[in-house]
Amino acid sequence: MDTNKALQTIxxxxxxxxxxxxxxxxxxxxxxxxxxKYERFNAVSSFGAYRRWLDGMMRQAPIKPSDDVLDIAGGTGDVSRWVARFHRPRHIQCTDLVPEMLEVARMHEARGDFCGVPIDFDVVDAQNIPYADESYDIITMAYGIRNMPDRARALSEMYRVLKPGGSLVCLEFSTPPNxxxxxxxxxxxxxxxxxxxxLITGDKAGFVYLAKSIRAFPDQRGLAALMEQAGFHDVTWKNYTGGIAAVHVAHK
Ligand SMILES: C[S@@+](CC[C@H](N)C(=O)[O-])C[C@H]1O[C@@H](n2cnc3c(N)ncnc32)[C@H](O)[C@@H]1O
Structure with missing residues (x-):
């Protein structure tokens, strides 16, 4: 018998x-x-396309100057930096599971890379978010959900901490339709x-995993369905670079 059948984790x-x-x-x-070495790898491996994808994410993100933004799986703070530069919200909470990634984000803060926007950092597992219900206007997440074994729980947690009327903006690798x-x-x-x-990081196995996780990840429609199952409505997405990446926007 498959003992993992009852699990919703993958x-x-x-x-x-x-x-x-x-x-x-x-x-x-x-x-x-x-x-x-993470940021260097990003720049080289996507031939710079990741900047266009982040630019698209910012254009789709309905962030206002009065908003409190929660960046989930924020890593070294790349998305938070773009949010700060592009939208100047009231406050950004940049979170990630791995403290070493947030240490790099803190170095960016020390260098003034968040354009003076108030920002705090916190080690947070997105599948168990330690914040109150309805406390954020916008959640951003880039390349995060693919790495989470309990995606339904993570999306439900994001739904819970969003204010009614708030939005989740998610950039992720996806499936080219052509x-x-x-x-x-x-x-x-x-x-x-x-x-x-x-070559760039010395961790070939880590990038074998990256490639496998992208291939095993749901396509655009599949991710939208997961978001709807968590309670989000009016989920839309836009493809970038022929669908290699997609930005989904989902509303509460
Ligand atoms: C590919 S990086 C993306 C970082 C950043 N969003 C960016 O665009 O550069 C994926 C990040 O997801 C984080 N992560 C993985 N599982 C997580 C979880 N359950 N909760 C929060 N963060 C998680 C990892 O620690 C890592 O920093």
Missing amino acids: DTATGKAAPAEISTERVYDIFSQIAR PVWRALYSFYLKHLIPFWGG
């Missing part, structure tokens, strides 16, 4: 039912090791991402 590398610890421990190992582009991208994921990642 192994994020395969999408198959598995105890949460498998994915949580792996993600912790990877991101605590590569924290200081079969030729999809095949090329699949080749890139399987062969080139581990090569680049190994």
Whole structure:
């Protein structure tokens, strides 16, 4: 009998039912090791496209100057920096599971990289958010949900801490609808991402995981359905670079 059948947690590398610890421990190992090289890898591996995707995310994010923003899986603070520069909200709460990633974000703060927008940092597992119900206007999350073994719980937690009328803005790798582009991208994921990642960070295994997790992740429609199951409504998405990445916007 498959003892994991009753679990709603998955192994994020395969999408198959598995105890949460498998994915949580792996993600912790990877991101605590590569924290200081993470931004360099992002820039090189996507040939700079990640900047266009972040720009698209900012254009879709309905953030007002009076808003309190919660950045989930905020890592080294990249999304929080773009939010600060683009929207100048009242306050940003930048959170992540891995303290080493947030240490890099704090270095950016010391350098004045958040344009004077008030920001706080907190170690937070998105599947168990330690904040009060209805306390944020906007949640941002880039490349976070794919790494979480209990996605339903994480999205429910985000729904809970959002104020009514608030929005979740989520940037994630996705599935190119065009079969030729999809095949090329699949080749890139399987062969080139581990090569680049190994070269830049020295952690080839971490990038084998990255490629696998992208391939096992639901497509645009599948992610929208997960958001709707958590209670969100009017979920829309926009593809970038032919669907390699997508920005979903979901409302409470
Ligand atoms: C690919 S990085 C993205 C970081 C940042 N959002 C960016 O765009 O550069 C993925 C991040 O998700 C974080 N993460 C993974 N699982 C998490 C969880 N359960 N709760 C919060 N953060 C998590 C990792 O620690 C890592 O910093």
